[in-house]
Amino acid sequence: MSNATTHPWPKLDYHYLKDTIASVHMWTQIIGKVRLIKTPWINHSWHVTLYVSATGLTTGSMAYEKGVFQIDLDFVTHQLHITTSAGNNRSFALGADTVAQFYNTLMGDLQALGIDAEIYAVPNEVDPAIPFAENHTPCKYEGAVMHTLWQAMVQINNVFVEFRSGFSGKCSPVHFFWGAFDLAVTRFSGRTAPLHPGGAPNIPVAVMQEAYSQEVSSAGFWPGSEQFPQPAFYSYCYPTPADYGNQQVSPPGAFYSNEMGEFFLTYEVVQASANPSDTLMQFLQSTYDAAALTGNWDKQLQCDLQGLKNNVGK
Template identity: 50%
Template sequence: MGAEQNDAGPTWPVLRVADWTDTRDTVHMWTQIVGKIRMVHAPLVNHWWQVTLYVSPRGLTTSTIPYGSGAFEIEFDFVAHRLEVRSSDGGTGGLALRPMSVAEFYAETMAVLRRLGVEAPIRPVPNEVDPAVPFPDDHAHASYDGEAAGLFWRQLLQADRLISEFRSRFVGKVSPVHFFWGAMDLACTRFSGRPAPPHPGGAPNCGDWVMVEGYSHELSSCGFWPGGGEEGAFYAYAYPEPDGFSDYPVEAEGAAFSPEFQQFLLPYEAARTADDPDRVVRGFLQSTYEAAAELGKWDRAALEVDPGRWLDRMR
């Protein structure tokens, strides 16, 4: 029972939030800096999909960022513990990920970009946190435990794998599986196709208009967040929340609706210690989606699909 092992380490690693909070909060600010660099150069996509990061085989990446007639990419490599910057003109640069302040990381990252000829005039203040200390002034967040960062990336690998599989069953409008640096969570969102009432906002240090764009259409969202449990948590919510949503029977042992966070939470440790973690997470993702779709009267027949429909012809 518990974490499956392979040559690279535990597939479902143990990482207590309390054991890496300082590193988590520092890395959170680092990802905000990199995410904002992507945001200033990428054209707006509905629901802010252009600002996110993605799980990569070594960490988290911006993917391709357009710049002039070329492009560049920034990747957090949590295997070699480096920030790597690669440009389409062949230029490369980077810096070692190590214990250093947000102010130092900000200055070094911007210096790397300047050496590669990339301008990145970001607003150097974090979002969705309180207090929002400007990056050049943040000397308090300065921790980096490389082992913990690597374990977090391995948590993200499992979440990305299972949520991507879940995503494949939906033929309607659905987001990529992507990492939002505002709240530091991996997310995937399905949409019914109907507009939603304007979101009231309320996220700290984030304009209400940001939330109005993000929640402009009726949705069911799921993801993984390194909080909400002793080792993080899978989550699921609906907007607008249909009547009866919080009481819907969720098919995942250990999952429950959190009145504090207004969403269903499945503690990561409940999945990790299960005889079949994949089955538990799949049940959580599917049943919480069904809570939104059934109670919200989505046209499920038109929106859902069998991801194996072409397998016989593909072989």
């Protein structure tokens, strides 16, 4: 398979993606932990996330003694780039033999650039959580596979940004959480939430409780797992009103999982539709509406986005 994609929303097959995802997941955890320690704490752990970029995933700017630096996973040239404002940069090819090799190479390059980045070198939200330096699991990385997944995330990111713009209340950036390897956007009602019980593997309860300290309606994209081997979109709210799962949502094919307490829509349904962006927006809007209705959210938080666009265009 070449890097070129002829369809702006490429087809995704979890079984084709999974080995490359497993490697990139660990790499993003290492990079994300660098961002965690080099960025001041921002509410709900927003300081730890990565972002979809024009070439892959990026940390964005982080402070260090000589200015700022950033780390980019480039899924076009298939390299990792460390870029500094001091003009001293490092790159290496993706495709490390093991997780430990990737970790040691990245830490060595950061040190060579004068960047102090001593991280807690154990992954989160996975079980078992093997320390990076001790993880000699072979990395399997196919550039074409990750390029395809990234191309899908580019399209998804654009729809998520559009959806985010239609809300006047507190809303997260559209960002990539490396713990669960998902792209997400979260809206807030403005009210405090009951204390969250925690429960995610290898993540402190206090972090979970701060993340869910306010009422949220959150949506995202996840490439799948062995238990659910399909790339999919999800939407949930916390706390979850009793009638939330009974609400009618769009498009056809969207469903509610009582086990997970979330709405789901497979990526395949979106990709195969006549207008994937519109199909995804239907899911995002209708599941938010379900949360807002059953949770009694302030209706004024929803913007008249089209009206604003029309006024600006005059």
